[in-house]
Amino acid sequence: MQAKRIKVAAVAAALGLALVTTGAMAPVANAASKTSLKGVSVIVGSKDFTESIVLSKIVKQFILANGGKVTDKTNIKGSATTREAMVKGSINLYWEYTGTAWLVYQKQTDVSLAPTALYTKVVAGDKAAKVTWLPMTSFNDTYAFAITKANAAKYGIKTYSDLVTKMPADARTWCVESEFASRPDGFVGFKAKYNVPASDVIKTLDTGAIYAATQNGQCGIGEVFATDGRIGALGLTVPAEDISYFPAYNAAITTTDAIAKKYPQLIKALSPLSSKISNAVMQNLNARVDVLGEDADSVAKSWLAGAGLI
Amino acid sequence: MATVNKGATKGSLLSPSARLIFRRNRSLLVQPVLIVIVLGLLLTYIGNHKLDKIEAVTINWPFISQAIKDHLILSFASAAIIIAIAIPAGILLTRPKAKKFTPLVLLLANVGQAFPAIGILIISGILFGFGKPIAIFTFAAFGILPILRNTVVGLQEIDPFVIESAIGMGMTPRQALWKIEIPLAVPVILAGVRTTLILTVGVATFGVFVNGGGLGMLIIPGLKLNRQIVLLTGGMLTVIVAFTMDWLARLAEEFLRPRGI
Numbered sequence: 142m143q144a145k146r147i148k149v150a151a152v153a154a155a156l157g158l159a160l161v162t163t164g165a166m167a168p169v170a171n172a173a174s175k176t177s178l179k180g181v182s183v184i185v186g187s188k189d190f191t192e193s194i195v196l197s198k199i200v201k202q203f204i205l206a207n208g209g210k211v212t213d214k215t216n217i218k219g220s221a222t223t224r225e226a227m228v229k230g231s232i233n234l235y236w237e238y239t240g241t242a243w244l245v246y247q248k249q250t251d252v253s254l255a256p257t258a259l260y261t262k263v264v265a266g267d268k269a270a271k272v273t274w275l276p277m278t279s280f281n282d283t284y285a286f287a288i289t290k291a292n293a294a295k296y297g298i299k300t301y302s303d304l305v306t307k308m309p310a311d312a313r314t315w316c317v318e319s320e321f322a323s324r325p326d327g328f329v330g331f332k333a334k335y336n337v338p339a340s341d342v343i344k345t346l347d348t349g350a351i352y353a354a355t356q357n358g359q360c361g362i363g364e365v366f367a368t369d370g371r372i373g374a375l376g377l378t379v380p381a382e383d384i385s386y387f388p389a390y391n392a393a394i395t396t397t398d399a400i401a402k403k404y405p406q407l408i409k410a411l412s413p414l415s416s417k418i419s420n421a422v423m424q425n426l427n428a429r430v431d432v433l434g435e436d437a438d439s440v441a442k443s444w445l446a447g448a449g450l451i
Numbered sequence: 452m453a454t455v456n457k458g459a460t461k462g463s464l465l466s467p468s469a470r471l472i473f474r475r476n477r478s479l480l481v482q483p484v485l486i487v488i489v490l491g492l493l494l495t496y497i498g499n500h501k502l503d504k505i506e507a508v509t510i511n512w513p514f515i516s517q518a519i520k521d522h523l524i525l526s527f528a529s530a531a532i533i534i535a536i537a538i539p540a541g542i543l544l545t546r547p548k549a550k551k552f553t554p555l556v557l558l559l560a561n562v563g564q565a566f567p568a569i570g571i572l573i574i575s576g577i578l579f580g581f582g583k584p585i586a587i588f589t590f591a592a593f594g595i596l597p598i599l600r601n602t603v604v605g606l607q608e609i610d611p612f613v614i615e616s617a618i619g620m621g622m623t624p625r626q627a628l629w630k631i632e633i634p635l636a637v638p639v640i641l642a643g644v645r646t647t648l649i650l651t652v653g654v655a656t657f658g659v660f661v662n663g664g665g666l667g668m669l670i671i672p673g674l675k676l677n678r679q680i681v682l683l684t685g686g687m688l689t690v691i692v693a694f695t696m697d698w699l700a701r702l703a704e705e706f707l708r709p710r711g712i
Contacts, residue, residue, distance in 0.1 A: 220675065222675065320672055346661060353577045
């Protein structure tokens with residue numbers, strides 16, 4: 142009996158040790174190569190859609206690979222909630238979009254600014270809120286409306302105005318998600334700008350469901366994100382925005398001034414990341430998660446490794 | 452008898468049996484008063500708050516009244532389906548011939564409750580079309596278990612000697628079912644009905660994800676855009692609807708409760 146108990150204990154200990162070392166191996170292996178972020182400990186948040194999560198996972202994996210510590214609090218419901226979480230200190234950084242900050246947090250209304258000019262104004266505007274912006278990406282993940290390629294060909298739709306003038310009323314069901322329907326840069330203003338008839342059917346769906354619903358015909362026009370991987374994968378297309386309505390939405394890491402001051406080495410290390418993420422890269426990473434079903438953390442890690450960043 | 456006569460005064464609004472019920476169960480009168488007070492507080496809060504552009508999109512009477520209407524439709528329709536399926540199913544499952552199916556059916560009902568609600572909802576929407584019908588059908592699937600279980604338990608709990616005596620008195624098994632078993636099980640069944648009604652009112656907030664409407668249309672944007680007043684209004688109205696349905700169900704329970712058994 143005694144011998145058997147010792148055997149069981151030994152096996153359990155061996156298993157436990159194996160589990161612990163396997164878990165500990167990844168950072169240990171990388172810490173040997175880079176320790177530039179040792180001593181950094183941050184809470185990384187993100188909004189609740191794939192692109193935001195993937196971008197934050199890239200930051201997380203980057204920091205981990207460089208010897209830092211990360212608490213993962215990604216996938217927070219809602220833009221404003223995530224921003225509030227950072228300002229209040231529940232998270233330390235997340236990726237925000239210039240257009241969103243401009244219209245929703247800074248309550249501005251001018252949507253005519255070019256991406257770089259908008260970025261400069263947003264950064265200046267956020268000084269009062271004690272928020273630091275790192276450099277922005279070149280990709281512009283604006284709100285967009287998508288239709289099937291088949292419908293685009295059938296009705297000859299090339300611009301957003303064509304949606305109202307060339308698509309027959311019964312095909313024109315608009316699918317939006319509830320945040321977009323309430324935002325000042327959202328559907329209310331778009332309807333006014335493009336003279337969308339009040340009689341058009343509007344359906345409110347979950348963000349993710351809109352892509353599939355547009356593809357299978359339940360929505361004539363779906364509200365999507367411009368760099369989403371599913372647009373290409375599901376045979377959808379986005380007409381041109383002929384009447385300028387949406388502002389630019391370039392992404393950038395935002396953090397509080399306090400964190401920037403505490404970890405200047407982190408800010409320096411993270412700053413070059415955004416310039417490596419082009420439109421094509423973002424769409425590809427999004428597609429890997431949304432279409433191929435890969436895990437966001439592994440997509441982030443493999444991309445960083447492939448780009449030679451870790 | 453004496454209490455009924457004491458209560459019967461000329462020109463009284465309620466029937467003697469109604470007054471008896473309210474006297475016996477004070478909280479039945481308190482509940483609607485509380486509901487009205489909470490509603491009053493909510494309206495005062497909204498009235499005193501200057502709405503910004505985002506809040507004004509959802510905090511207006513047309514939007515809110517549509518949301519409440521849709522929410523009631525979703526809740527009542529799913530509750531009706533649940534009751535129509537679960538109570539007869541529960542009765543059938545306690546009949547001697549069907550007893551061997553009981554564990555399997557209860558297992559299926561259990562599984563229905565364990566499914567991730569939003570996932571199933573959206574997949575069903577993609578497959579069968581978004582809108583109220585799929586929402587109602589899916590919510591019904593989630594809520595079957597409490598009533599089914601309560602019906603089965605309510606009937607199983609009846610002392611078998613009571614049924615034996617009924618048969619001994621000359622009743623057929625069917626007469627015994629309708630005259631003795633079901634009336635005795637009514638309190639437990641109705642408790643299950645009340646639970647389900649509250650459940651469906653809560654779950655109906657998911658209607659916002661599949662074009663079903665409902666009070667989720669306030670809660671989700673309020674949450675995502677960090678607007679307290681929108682979130683609070685949606686949440687409080689859901690609570691008020693739930694408590695109102697609960698109160699109506701309790702009234703039904705009191706009136707349907709068999710006397711003298």
